Amino acid sequence: xxxxxxxxxxxxxxxxxxxxxxxxxxxxxxxxxxxxxxxxxxxxxxxxxxxxxxxxxxxxxxxxxxxxxxxxxxxxxxxxxxxxxxxxxxxxxxxxxxxxxxxxxxxxxxxxxxxx
Amino acid sequence: xxxxxxxxxxxxxxxxxxxxxxxxxxxxxxxxxxxxxxxxxxxxxxxxxxxxxxxxxxxxxxxxxxxxxxxxxxxx
Numbered sequence: 001x002x003x004x005x006x007x008x009x010x011x012x013x014x015x016x017x018x019x020x021x022x023x024x025x026x027x028x029x030x031x032x033x034x035x036x037x038x039x040x041x042x043x044x045x046x047x048x049x050x051x052x053x054x055x056x057x058x059x060x061x062x063x064x065x066x067x068x069x070x071x072x073x074x075x076x077x078x079x080x081x082x083x084x085x086x087x088x089x090x091x092x093x094x095x096x097x098x099x100x101x102x103x104x105x106x107x108x109x110x111x112x113x114x115x116x
Numbered sequence: 117x118x119x120x121x122x123x124x125x126x127x128x129x130x131x132x133x134x135x136x137x138x139x140x141x142x143x144x145x146x147x148x149x150x151x152x153x154x155x156x157x158x159x160x161x162x163x164x165x166x167x168x169x170x171x172x173x174x175x176x177x178x179x180x181x182x183x184x185x186x187x188x189x190x191x192x
Contacts (some may be wrong), residue, residue: 034184070164071171071179087187088163 006063014077018107019049022064022075027051034086035074041093042076046110047102079105119182120146124174131173132157142186150186159191166190 001009014020019042025031027039027049042049054061054073064075068082076083078101083089092098102109121139128137128151135155142148151170158166166189171178178185 065179069168071176082164084164084167088167091163091188 001059003059003063003066006059007067010060010064010067013050013052015080017050018079018105019047020052020077021049022052022054022060022073022077024053024055024073026053031055032073034072037086038074038076038089041089041098045093045099045102047107078102078107119177121149124149124151124182124185127175127177128153128170128173131169136192142184147182148184149182150188152188152190154190154192156191158189163189 021027021035021038021042023030023032023035023039025035027043030036030039039051052060054064061073064073065071068075070082070085072085074086074089076085076089083098083101084092089098092101099109099111121141125137125139129135132153132155134157135153138152140150142150153170157169161169167187170187170189174182174185
């Protein structure tokens with residue numbers, strides 16, 4: 001795929017599912033602690049999300065950084081909008097803002113707050 | 117590749133002269149840091165915008181020489 005094709009593909013992916021997480025590894029087998037934290041938060045909230053393993057494709061790994069102008073993985077997208085990486089998602093979860101955002105966007109999740 | 121905490125602080129302060137910067141070397145290996153940056157420049161900005169401003173200050177080192185920088189930003 002050309003650089004533009006990768007950008008188009010990423011655009012379709014983030015538009016195609018309500019919640020998309022670009023991560024290292026998969027939701028069942030994360031390969032990086034930061035990716036794992038975000039996957040755990042989403043699982044904890046019972047959010048159905050699509051995981052895209054950037055380790056499988058260097059073009060996607062570089063492409064998603066260009067797409068969001070964000071230098072690191074993981075990257076969380078909700079309804080096509082870039083929400084943040086691990087620090088921001090964790091901060092939002094702890095403040096209850098992530099749950100508010102999911103409610104606002106009409107995405108099913110449970111109302112749990114703090115991790116066990 | 118790694119980066120010294122002093123270099124990180126210098127780059128951030130160069131961009132945000134008013135900033136209060138605290139940097140912690142989490143693993144003692146010069147590669148995993150946590151930074152808190154408090155600057156008036158962040159007021160009214162979203163978290164993503166605030167973090168992008170810090171990444172810009174780091175001149176592309178983030179995700180390169182700097183593997184892990186847990187970031188917390190705020191306005192005073």
